[in-house]
Amino acid sequence: MKLTVISGAARARSKSNTALILENFCRGYEAEGNQTQTFYLSDRNQWEAARAAFDASDNLLIALPLYVENLPGLLLEFLGTLTPKRTPGAKLAFLVQGGFPEASQLRCCEEYLETLPARLGCIYGGTLIKGNMFFLRLLSDKQQEELRMFETMGKRFAQLGRFDKDEVTLFAAPEYMPETALKVFRGPGKFFQRLVMNAISRKMGGRGNLEARPYKDGE
Amino acid sequence: MRLLIVSTLPEEDPEARQVIGTLRAKAEECRVIMAREIRPCSGCNACWLVTPGICSIRDGYEEILKAYLQYDATVFVCGTALGFAEYRMKNVIDRMLPLVTMLLTVKDGQMRHVMRYKKQLRWGLVYTGEADETYMNRWMERVMVNAGGVCLGAFSASRVQEVPV
Numbered sequence: 547m548k549l550t551v552i553s554g555a556a557r558a559r560s561k562s563n564t565a566l567i568l569e570n571f572c573r574g575y576e577a578e579g580n581q582t583q584t585f586y587l588s589d590r591n592q593w594e595a596a597r598a599a600f601d602a603s604d605n606l607l608i609a610l611p612l613y614v615e616n617l618p619g620l621l622l623e624f625l626g627t628l629t630p631k632r633t634p635g636a637k638l639a640f641l642v643q644g645g646f647p648e649a650s651q652l653r654c655c656e657e658y659l660e661t662l663p664a665r666l667g668c669i670y671g672g673t674l675i676k677g678n679m680f681f682l683r684l685l686s687d688k689q690q691e692e693l694r695m696f697e698t699m700g701k702r703f704a705q706l707g708r709f710d711k712d713e714v715t716l717f718a719a720p721e722y723m724p725e726t727a728l729k730v731f732r733g734p735g736k737f738f739q740r741l742v743m744n745a746i747s748r749k750m751g752g753r754g755n756l757e758a759r760p761y762k763d764g765e
Numbered sequence: 766m767r768l769l770i771v772s773t774l775p776e777e778d779p780e781a782r783q784v785i786g787t788l789r790a791k792a793e794e795c796r797v798i799m800a801r802e803i804r805p806c807s808g809c810n811a812c813w814l815v816t817p818g819i820c821s822i823r824d825g826y827e828e829i830l831k832a833y834l835q836y837d838a839t840v841f842v843c844g845t846a847l848g849f850a851e852y853r854m855k856n857v858i859d860r861m862l863p864l865v866t867m868l869l870t871v872k873d874g875q876m877r878h879v880m881r882y883k884k885q886l887r888w889g890l891v892y893t894g895e896a897d898e899t900y901m902n903r904w905m906e907r908v909m910v911n912a913g914g915v916c917l918g919a920f921s922a923s924r925v926q927e928v929p930v
């Protein structure tokens with residue numbers, strides 16, 4: 547079985563969390579002798595080939611980072627250039643990952659994605675959601691081991707031919723953070739995150755206050 | 766009410782003219798910004814971590830960022846595609862990131878960004894074309910939860926009169 551994958555992330559492949567997740571997911575999908583081919587929309591030179599692959603494939607996965615509760619503008623632009631399929635039967639699934647840790651934060655986007663395949667002449671193949679991915683690129687190789695969970699989901703997707711909503715809910719848990727975790731976050735976590743964010747900022751060449759207000763009107 | 770309108774519809778589009786005209790008549794003062802050429806957010810995180818509050822893309826969006834802070838309310842006016850806000854408007858909304866800081870807080874049991882400015886934003890959306898109004902409202906509500914502001918609602922163009930501005 548061959549899966550055509552399109553990444554709707556705006557960041558270049560070398561910097562994108564979506565790309566890192568897809569590497570692992572596709573390894574899992576390929577485990578039993580399946581094939582994948584991935585296109586990255588961050589590179590506009592790949593759009594034409596991605597469109598042609600969309601037209602030719604009946605087994606599709608679109609992966610994306612959550613951007614303000616929904617699809618990134620870049621991906622919407624690409625989708626607008628597609629011609630809906632005329633022959634029925636093609637399946638379109640999604641993989642959405644976001645920065646906030648709770649699965650509940652991805653549900654609004656998921657609701658839209660449930661309606662999207664029909665508009666493109668496809669059958670809905672389910673959506674894999676996962677939060678807490680903001681720091682992925684900043685983790686050590688050892689911590690990135692956690693990404694193996696996407697390899698497992700890739701294997702599972704190959705077996706089922708779609709994402710099962712109940713399985714995804716287990717995978718994406720917690721739906722909401724437990725009150726104990728929120729308490730830590732409101733207390734010591736408040737100071738700890740400042741330390742971490744400032745350190746990352748310095749590493750990226752940042753200067754100045756993370757809470758700076760460059761425009762005076764909002765004060 | 767001092768109203769900001771950010772539109773991604775073509776200036777000469779009759780429906781756009783009608784929507785903008787109706788909104789204009791409701792406000793004491795109104796500024797319209799045409800934003801058809803706003804580029805997509807590149808996800809570089811500079812506005813959070815390198816030059817806090819300032820976007821690295823120079824395409825005129827800074828003018829819109831400043832205007833959000835100057836006006837009492839903002840109404841976005843856009844077309845739709847695939848049953849959702851067209852990509853041009855999503856680019857505009859995605860580029861709001863400089864308004865929030867990288868720091869997180871908890872609000873109503875969910876993680877949220879700490880807002881950069883004290884001003885409470887009031888945003889609404891008017892769209893032409895086909896979309897599910899209930900869903901568009903759900904999305905706009907979520908946008909405003911993230912922006913720590915008040916959602917004025919999402920309205921199809923035929924209901925522009927009902928926008929609470």
Ligand SMILES: Cc1cc2nc3c(=O)[nH]c(=O)nc-3n(C[C@H](O)[C@H](O)[C@H](O)COP(=O)(O)O)c2cc1C
Pocket residue numbers: 555556557561562563564565610611612613614615616643644645646647651677679680806807808809859860862911
């Ligand atoms: C413009 C923009 C908007 C975002 N909006 C959300 C959001 O609404 N919810 C969320 O959980 N994460 C949000 N994020 C975080 C990204 O989804 C997250 O960092 C993701 O891992 C980035 O993947 P990428 O490296 O492939 O772009 C946003 C990031 C950007 C740049």
